[in-house]
Amino acid sequence: MAVAHGAGKHLAEREAPLPALTAGPWGARLGVVSVVACLGGLLFGYDTGVVNGSLRPMSEELGLDALGQGVATSSLVFAAAIGALLGGRLSDRHGRRTVLVALAVLFFVGAVVLVAAPGLGVLVVGRVLLGLAVGGASTVVPVYLAELAPHEIRGSISGRNEVAIVVGQLAAFVVNAILGVTLGHLDGVWRIMVAVCALPAVALFVGMLRMPESPRWLVARGRRDDALAVLRQVRPAERAAAELARIERSVAAADDRGRARLRLVDVLADRPLRRILVAGIGVAVAQQLTGINAIMYYGQSVLVESGFSEQAALIANVAPGVIAVVGGLVALAMMDRVDRRTTLILGFSLTTACHVLIGIASSVLAVGDPARPFVILALVVLFVGAMQTFLNVATWVYLSEVFPLRMRGLGIGVAVLLHWLVNGSLALAFPSLLAAVGMSGTFWLFACVGAVALAFIVRRVPETRGRTLEGLEAELTAR
Numbered sequence: 001m002a003v004a005h006g007a008g009k010h011l012a013e014r015e016a017p018l019p020a021l022t023a024g025p026w027g028a029r030l031g032v033v034s035v036v037a038c039l040g041g042l043l044f045g046y047d048t049g050v051v052n053g054s055l056r057p058m059s060e061e062l063g064l065d066a067l068g069q070g071v072a073t074s075s076l077v078f079a080a081a082i083g084a085l086l087g088g089r090l091s092d093r094h095g096r097r098t099v100l101v102a103l104a105v106l107f108f109v110g111a112v113v114l115v116a117a118p119g120l121g122v123l124v125v126g127r128v129l130l131g132l133a134v135g136g137a138s139t140v141v142p143v144y145l146a147e148l149a150p151h152e153i154r155g156s157i158s159g160r161n162e163v164a165i166v167v168g169q170l171a172a173f174v175v176n177a178i179l180g181v182t183l184g185h186l187d188g189v190w191r192i193m194v195a196v197c198a199l200p201a202v203a204l205f206v207g208m209l210r211m212p213e214s215p216r217w218l219v220a221r222g223r224r225d226d227a228l229a230v231l232r233q234v235r236p237a238e239r240a241a242a243e244l245a246r247i248e249r250s251v252a253a254a255d256d257r258g259r260a261r262l263r264l265v266d267v268l269a270d271r272p273l274r275r276i277l278v279a280g281i282g283v284a285v286a287q288q289l290t291g292i293n294a295i296m297y298y299g300q301s302v303l304v305e306s307g308f309s310e311q312a313a314l315i316a317n318v319a320p321g322v323i324a325v326v327g328g329l330v331a332l333a334m335m336d337r338v339d340r341r342t343t344l345i346l347g348f349s350l351t352t353a354c355h356v357l358i359g360i361a362s363s364v365l366a367v368g369d370p371a372r373p374f375v376i377l378a379l380v381v382l383f384v385g386a387m388q389t390f391l392n393v394a395t396w397v398y399l400s401e402v403f404p405l406r407m408r409g410l411g412i413g414v415a416v417l418l419h420w421l422v423n424g425s426l427a428l429a430f431p432s433l434l435a436a437v438g439m440s441g442t443f444w445l446f447a448c449v450g451a452v453a454l455a456f457i458v459r460r461v462p463e464t465r466g467r468t469l470e471g472l473e474a475e476l477t478a479r
Contacts, residue, residue, distance in 0.1 A: 018246070018468070019239045021150055030148065030234040034157055036207035037144055038164035039200050040100060040137035043107050045168020046197045047076065047130045049321070052299050053176025053314055054190035058123075061187045066431060068120055073297055074428040075124045076131035081420030083135025088143075088413025090136075096144035096214045099136065104205035106133035111198040115191045130197075139416045142400035143408060147214040148234055150243075151468040155335030158400045162393040163328035169296055170321035171196075180314050216405055216469070219247045250405060250473060264414065267407055272477045277411055279461050280402050283344065284419035286453035287395040290351045291446045292387050293423050294430045295320060295380060301431070302380065305439055306362070307373035316377055320384040327388030340398050340465050344457045347390030352450030354383035355443045362439040376439075401464050404473040 051073050059069055091099045110133060114126030141161045149157035176193055183189045212234070218227035227247070231240035267273045295302060299320060303313035334343070358379045365372040403411030433442050464472055 018242050022236045024236055026234050033211050034160050036211055037141050038160050039204040040141040041161040041164030042168040042200050044134045044137050045165035046172045047134055049169035049172035050193050054193045058190040070428050074424045076127040077424035077427045079128040079131025080135030081417045083132035084139045084416035084420050085413045087136030087139040088409040091140045092409030095217055096140055099140050101208045103133045103136045104201050107201035108198055115195045139412050142396045146400035147216040155397050156332050158397045159332045159335045159393040162396045166324040166328050170325050173318045173321040177315050219251050280415040281418055282456050283398055284415040285422050288422040289449045294426055297427055306376040319381050323381050323385040324388045327385045330389050331393035339463055341463050343390050343394040348454040350386035352447050355447035359440045359443040
């Protein structure tokens with residue numbers, strides 16, 4: 001390995017700067033590609049957020065008890081863990097674009113099954129199908145965007161997916177609120193809430209049929225001419241040729257090391273690759289341990305617990321969705337200006353402080369105090385804003401760029417698999433945790449976990465901003 005690592009370091013040192021990005025139609029084409037691909041993120045957000053307001057009418061119509069509610073909510077999330085792992089591996093084998101087309105079909109079929117569900121069994125089948133699609137999208141879309149974007153604007157291009165996710169969640173909250181207020185008397189109102197997601201699934205399918213494949217995947221499969229044609233669509237002409245040459249050198253170096261198609265055991269046996277994998281897993285898991293998706297899935301229940309009525313909580317629940325979108329737009333604006341490590345450290349510091357404040361407020365303000373629901377709502381909004389501004393976008397951008405090409409599908413698949421497993425565990429356990437230790441104890445626990453996550457980021461996470469994917473790979477594997 002010493003020779004291979006030395007070769008990687010030498011490659012990083014001798015790379016000449018790429019030609020500058022000049023103005024041209026390539027920018028508009030790249031923008032269209034990112035919008036279409038981010039429909040996968042929009043579906044991710046809607047399908048995970050719609051349960052927040054549809055769970056109560058769904059439970060009333062289908063007769064779901066507390067366990068049934070937990071199973072219905074978490075089944076999508078646990079299936080997403082499998083979808084994330086499969087999505088990464090399948091995209092390595094069949095291409096990013098091809099897998100995204102298949103995921104669009106899965107999103108549509110899952111929505112149809114869910115709308116027609118007569119009971120919990122079929123309901124879970126529909127949720128599992130949607131979960132597989134959500135997990136696959138969470139893995140493939142960030143990688144697809146990162147591999148198509150120039151390194152100078154990779155953060156803002158890749159980060160659009162996370163903004164699309166929170167836009168999807170906000171759309172779910174708004175649709176839930178409107179339908180809950182206007183059609184809440186109907187038994188099947190939750191079916192209408194779910195059916196809405198079929199529309200962007202059709203748009204994703206049609207749109208991705210016209211989008212290009214990842215040039216890095218094409219080079220790895222020996223399709224040089226196809227890769228150059230794609231780069232000429234999304235780069236200035238001079239830059240396209242130079243970037244292709246750099247990608248080819250990176251792929252050739254990987255082939256020379258005999259690691260073009262890595263297994264997990266290969267990664268674990270290689271110290272630099274193992275460090276990269278641990279960093280990626282740590283960032284993915286830490287982001288979930290903030291409890292953000294407990295708010296996104298059970299936000300209405302948290303607000304009812306704080307003192308709002310059910311209908312008022314359904315409407316108030318839109319506020320965290322709005323601040324999430326605002327925070328995501330702020331994050332995009334700073335993603336190519338502020339280092340990833342700095343962003344992550346700020347994020348975990350702020351979210352942990354919010355956990356402490358929510359814990360204090362729920363302890364000091366007694367149940368029945370008219371100020372309690374509004375103070376807790378304000379702190380939840382502050383937490384979601386900090387989370388979205390500093391952690392959510394940064395996490396997905398980081399995962400899309402930290403793994404070397406030869407282990408990218410595997411690496412992000414494993415990291416996002418564990419991300420979804422933690423997500424699902426919290427989704428299943430949160431109602432019981434809230435009942436057992438109360439709101440104060442729940443958020444104090446989140447604060448303790450946040451402090452541990454902050455220490456991990458400081459010690460174990462390398463910087464990735466401002467480097468080409470090929471240069472970053474050579475740098476990290478040479479350590």
